[in-house]
Amino acid sequence: MEPIITVKNISKKYTITHQQGGYVALRDVLANVAKKPFSFLKHKAKVAIGKEKKEEFWALKNINFTIEKGEAVGIIGANGAGKSTLLKILSKITPPTKGEIRFNGSMSSLLEVGTGFHPELTGRENIFLNGAILGMTKKEIARKFDDIVKFSGVGKFLDMQVKRYSSGMSVRLAFAVAAHMEPDILIVDEVLAVGDAEFQKKCLGKMDEVKRTGGRTILFVSHNLPAVQSLCKRCILMEAGEIKMIGETKDVIDKYLNNKASLSNIPLKDRKDRLGTGDVKITNIQFLDSQTREPLKTVSSGQNIVIEISYKSKKISENIKNPNFNLVFVSEQGTFISGVNSEMSSKRFKSIPSFGKVFCHIPRFPIMPGVYDIKLDLKMDGVIIDQIENAHTIKVEYGDFYETGVDNPYKRQGVFIKNTWELNASIT
Structure with missing residues (x-):
């Protein structure tokens, strides 16, 4: 029997355009206009355009695999490995630069919040629209309608325009539609991370049911490794746009973790596994005790802690304008826990030296016990300059965050929330 999906020599190239001569913030341009309006008009071409440098970036390189009918296959790898690009090509959202793909069946994909929905239509109208796109008759869609609405939990908002839905509502309805419309192939990206833990569990149960009872094929991308292992017997490991391993899920996950x-x-x-223009490089990160400034292996x-981030620019003679340092705490399952961002703090950097250190002070560290990966990135005026996964x-060990001496009752990763309680005894 012919495979339901055949991928042969798929590659995808993007052309990235860099602006030479440094970054010019909008506020700086406006300030120049206010000071010297006629001079600005005279020389506007020089200010606005500058020299462009084009760079080729291969997001995927020679991807080959086949998937049989009824298989559930996981795709794992760090951010930037090419997973989402591959799924966009498989979902026919973007074409490959090279190679070919053959399908033997209908397909439904859930890649991003709101994928496949028309924002001006209501939830009800979008259910029928998606069913029609998959080739179902109005009668067939009506037969599935109640199950879709019940699973999604958005019944009260069914006649509201989808553009007014929260991201969580959009994901719940989109998944319910995709899973109940009975496509031969269901493609699901990390979008499920938007939903709460209970809904994620519900989705995984539904995908398992679809696989077992419907004989349908599932492609599942997730950082939640236990979820991948429970659903998929086979797995693909991607790294820097290439397939590094295909095999039994446990073996592939072990390889990824190693x-x-x-x-x-x-x-x-x-480290070479970084994204961004590379104009500035983050060279080191360490956690310090806020009083002694001694490095910490555990927190x-x-x-009270300080996070020290070292950096260095390629252009030693120029200051770095409008940098934004972003640090994210990610659980071992790949779930976003919390993050800190210099642009959102009380200390925004307008200009910093071309090399040095920045310090992030976190009083009463609020993260619950566990082991966390740190994702680091540096942006300038919204452009990613340097980004490193698992930097x-x-x-994190248990500490008396609330200063009450009471043990932490929550045996999972997350954040502590500072709170106080009071009683109004006059109300009965």
Whole structure:
């Protein structure tokens, strides 16, 4: 029997345009206009355009695999590995630069919040629209309608325009539609991370049911490795746009975790698995005790800490304008826990030296016990300059965050929330 999906020599190239001569913030341009309006008009071409440098970036390189009918296959790898690009090509959202794909069946994909929905239509209208796109008759869609609405939990908002839905509502309805319309192939990206834990569990149960009872094929991309292992017997590991391994899910996950662990032995400044223009490089990160400034291998919840980030620009003679440092805490399952961002803090950097260190002070560290990966990135005026997944790993131990001496009742990863309680005894 012919495979339901055949991927042969797929590659995808993007052309990235860099602006030479540095970044000019909008506020700087406006300030120049206010000071010297006629001079600006005279020389506007020089200010606005500058020299352009084009760079080719291969997001995918020679991807080959086949998937049989009824298989559930996971696709894992760090951000930037090419997973989402591959799914967009499989979903016919973007064409490959090279190669070919053959399908033997209908397909439904859930890649991003709102995928396949028309924002001006209501939830009810979008259910019928998606069914029609999949080739179902109005009678067939009506037969599935109640199940879709019940599963999504958005019944009260069914006649509201989808553009007014929250991201969570959009995901719930989109998944319900995709899973109940009975496509031969169901493609699901990390979009499920938008939903709450209970809904994610519900979705995984539905995908397993679809696979077992309907004989349908599932492609599942997720950082939630336990979820991938429970649903998929076979898995694909991607790295830097290439397939590094295809095999039994447990073996592939072990390979991924071993690769991830080996990165911790490479100094941050020497890491090659980074995204961005590369004009500035983050060279080191360490957690420090706020009083002693001694490096910390573990942090306690409630402890006052400082995160030290070292950086260096290629252009030593020029200051770095409008940098924004972003640090994200990610659980071992790949779930976003929390993050800090210099642009959102009380100290916004307008200009910093071409090399040096920035310090992020976090009083009463609010993260719950667990092991967390740190994702780091640096942006300038919204452009990613440097981005590194798994830049650091930090272990958090239980500490008396609330200063009450009461043990933490929550045995999962997350954040502590500062709170107070009071009683109004006069109300009965």
